[in-house]
Amino acid sequence: MKRSEFLQKGLMATGALVAGSSLTSNASTQTVNKAAKTFNLNYGPHDGMFKNLAGNNFLDQIQFMYDQGFRGIEDNGMSGRSPQEQEKIGNLLAKLGMAMGVFVLNKGGNGANTLAAGKKDHIDIFLKGCHEAVEISKRCGGKFTTVVPGDFARNLSLDMQTAHVIDALRKGAEILEPHGIVMVLEPLSDTPDLFLRTSNQTYLICRAVNSPSCKILYDIYHMQRNEGDLIANMERTWSEIAYIQTGDNPGRKEPTTGEINYKNIFKYLYEKGYKGVVGMEHGVSGSGKDGEQRLIEAYREVDAFM
Template sequence: MHFLKSACLDAMYTELPFLDRIYQAKKDGFDYIEFWGWQDKDIDAIQRITQDVDIKVSGFNGDATLSLIDPLQQTDYLVYLEESVKIAKKLSSKSVTIHSNGLGDKGRVIDPYLQLSDTTKLCAMFDTLKKCAAIAEKNGIQMNLEPLNIKVDHVGNYLATTKMAAELTRLVGSPNLKVLYDIYHMQINEGDLAGNLASYIDQIGHIHVADSPGRHEPGTGEINYHFIFDYLSQIGYQGIIGYELFPKTNTALAVKAIMSY
């Protein structure tokens, strides 16, 4: 099966100015682009260029420095999310990505909330997710809840397993709230990639790809991506594959490796 491909422009094509990365991603054969935060981006220019070259936006982070697990941040979280949804609609983006914890520079977890109990964190996240889903449904957009690895890149992040993320989205029960399954993150945290994909495929709305260790392109680490892509086809995944990876040498060689799969 041919999966639609999305290039993460905050990780790939960093040899180029940001807006030029859109043109190059289209030239290289990507169907979509995605990025992290939107506040530091020229949204009008992204809208114009994506329309001009006919490449779509698959998604971006919708929550910035705010946390789902902090009950005191719920109001601010939802206000910011509403603003993110407005940007998503302007860009005709398919989705926004949300996280348990607010993330700072280079994905650093701003506050692990060690002072809060697991009960408080989980209940706060579930309560806010129900409201996130309502916003998503009202606006006809998808929200993807992303667990992150807590060993290498996002120490202190609360949401760390596919099971917790998928059980939360199942309990909320909205077709507009799904899980972003990042293969790199989940290989580090829990392994059993095929087992978790099969168990929770009904809740997976977007997939991120990078090899491990190193977070580079497929073929540079221990993950058998030939098997993974074949397996995704077998179990019926029909969504987008997002390449959120840091090229090991340069983006041109990384794209060559990506397209070989």
């Protein structure tokens, strides 16, 4: 299957209706309100981002997001939710016509079980997470799952570690590909111990895995810290990028709070034809309701690139 067809089907399936569950929060009884104007890109807030304006219930927050013009969400913690809660989220997203962005693959790679080491028990944990992701996807409608290969195995050469990561990801792709699920590899800047650090390194690995189920998650915050030259690096690796996340630098808060020119970056993404969720994986610079309202205004400001 061509990459474009594969991702298109995955995006269309995102947020699909999952039967067998009824909503129990206030959101379940609300009709779809006349919402605020939608954005040029599909920005996706996460749980807790609007807890002061919408309350602590994630379903109520999703309804609030919709009313503010957002048409997507992401939820790193989806794997830790109960199956019943996953279904409720999927049902509400389908009702509102919203897209489900990434959820993190359960133990998809970390310092404790790094894929770079090539150890069978580490790979088995990763593959178990892939099988779980298939079931989670059926319930919540999400077609993108975040994978971090873990830390360096410093007793091995970099080439050997890279080969181990590729081998493990190929096995994971065999599980996910029949279900149209894409594991998106995220290079991070949190610690120098992390194996996956740059977009070109991730590009090389995705090309070697050679599956529509193994692509790049380009987190603009992390890539600004690790490599800069953001638009040029996205252009170089575009054929393997399947998901985008945001966060300004320094501080990892909403756009307009740091040094990144998000209006230009979003204009670039729009002109490239990116239709996926732009995950808002960052904090809120202000406090309380005023801080959350300012976050919405910041996205309106940087989305005004037309």
